[in-house]
Amino acid sequence: MRTWAECSEAALRSNIRELRKRLGGAALVGVVKANAYGHGDIWASKILVEEGAAYLSVATAEEAIALRGAGISAPILIFGITPPELAPELIGLGLTQTVADIETAEAYSRAAQKFDKTMKCHLKLDTGMGRLGFQSAGDARLASPEAVLALTLPGLEFEGVYTHFAMSGESGGETYTRGQLAKFNAIVPELERAAGIRFALRHAANSGAVAGYPEAILDMARPGIMLYGYPDNVPGLTLTPVMELKTRIAQIKRLAAGDSVSYGRRYTAARPGRAAVLPIGYADGLPRALSNNMCVLINGKPARQIGTICMDMCVVDLTDIPEARAGDTATVFGREKGFTAEELAARLGTISYELLCGVANRVPRICI
Numbered sequence: 001m002r003t004w005a006e007c008s009e010a011a012l013r014s015n016i017r018e019l020r021k022r023l024g025g026a027a028l029v030g031v032v033k034a035n036a037y038g039h040g041d042i043w044a045s046k047i048l049v050e051e052g053a054a055y056l057s058v059a060t061a062e063e064a065i066a067l068r069g070a071g072i073s074a075p076i077l078i079f080g081i082t083p084p085e086l087a088p089e090l091i092g093l094g095l096t097q098t099v100a101d102i103e104t105a106e107a108y109s110r111a112a113q114k115f116d117k118t119m120k121c122h123l124k125l126d127t128g129m130g131r132l133g134f135q136s137a138g139d140a141r142l143a144s145p146e147a148v149l150a151l152t153l154p155g156l157e158f159e160g161v162y163t164h165f166a167m168s169g170e171s172g173g174e175t176y177t178r179g180q181l182a183k184f185n186a187i188v189p190e191l192e193r194a195a196g197i198r199f200a201l202r203h204a205a206n207s208g209a210v211a212g213y214p215e216a217i218l219d220m221a222r223p224g225i226m227l228y229g230y231p232d233n234v235p236g237l238t239l240t241p242v243m244e245l246k247t248r249i250a251q252i253k254r255l256a257a258g259d260s261v262s263y264g265r266r267y268t269a270a271r272p273g274r275a276a277v278l279p280i281g282y283a284d285g286l287p288r289a290l291s292n293n294m295c296v297l298i299n300g301k302p303a304r305q306i307g308t309i310c311m312d313m314c315v316v317d318l319t320d321i322p323e324a325r326a327g328d329t330a331t332v333f334g335r336e337k338g339f340t341a342e343e344l345a346a347r348l349g350t351i352s353y354e355l356l357c358g359v360a361n362r363v364p365r366i367c368i
């Protein structure tokens with residue numbers, strides 16, 4: 001095989017078990033949006049359900065519909081707003097929709113009534129993320145009248161209520177995160193009183209909150225990145241990166257002093273040596289911005305990437321790995337210290353999430 005993403009079932013299962021231990025009696029939502037952060041959403045969903053996840057969640061209706069098509073019957077929460085035209089599909093497939101504004105809520109309600117059905121919903125409150133959700137009216141801790149109105153619409157069954165943290169994964173985010181949680185905890189009972197309902201599922205915690213804010217776990221928690229093994233330094237949680245992105249040496253080149261490599265001649269050999277052509281490039285999800293600024297692992301040794309990363313290939317310096325041969329495996333990121341997706345992402349000024357979900361569709365996922 002040319003280039004592949006090896007996904008470890010054992011690592012995923014072990015991460016889920018670690019997280020379930022941390023959650024105690026609270027339910028686990030397995031976040032499988034964006035193809036399970038690049039790992040394969042059907043594969044990850046099946047394992048999550050086997051390991052006791054009570055819920056799955058995705059970003060879009062299309063992602064949810066595809067999981068149902070693959071035979072996944074667990075409850076699925078859609079985080080994003082679905083166009084009301086798709087309401088009959090959501091209802092027919094028993095999907096749970098986020099409700100974050102009154103106009104869309106009214107459209108869902110009309111659609112549900114038209115089919116004489118009920119749509120399962122979770123109300124989303126914006127307590128300070130500044131993204132999707134009902135905003136608080138006037139006094140920051142008062143429930144929005146529009147949210148109350150949404151809760152009383154016919155055809156909608158509000159099973160849950162949730163919010164999302166802006167700073168739970170950031171150092172120095174404690175005051176802000178506690179403020180968001182306090183606001184949520186104040187608004188929810190008010191909504192329940194005003195609308196005369198009771199939410200079965202209150203949830204707020206993403207990975208950052210599961211790591212640092214046990215009081216935010218509530219009835220249910222929604223860790224995403226931690227399922228896939230990042231960050232790997234949370235005290236009391238042993239997480240293992242699930243994906244290793246690997247490729248194989250396609251060709252070995254001689255380099256004379258002064259020889260240049262790849263487009264733009266952005267690397268010139270200072271000494272005679274050897275280089276390897278790797279069949280992985282930015283169309284596989286290896287960002288071009290990492291050119292001349294990363295290493296891969298070959299035979300347990302770091303090989304510096306040299307020259308511009310191309311669409312389908314890149315080149316690495318093999319001078320100090322004389323035993324390497326064409327066909328040998330190179331790990332682009334994986335579990336080895338110094339070679340994790342998180343460390344590679346840091347070189348690029350981004351986060352592990354972006355590298356993981358950037359692994360292209362053409363890269364086969366090999367489940368081991």
Ligand SMILES: *Cc1c(COP(=O)(O)O)cnc(C)c1O
Pocket residue numbers: 031033079164205206207208222223224225226
């Ligand atoms: C993506 C997402 C999560 C998971 O976030 P992680 O940082 O990966 O744990 C949880 N909740 C919502 C609403 C999300 O969009």
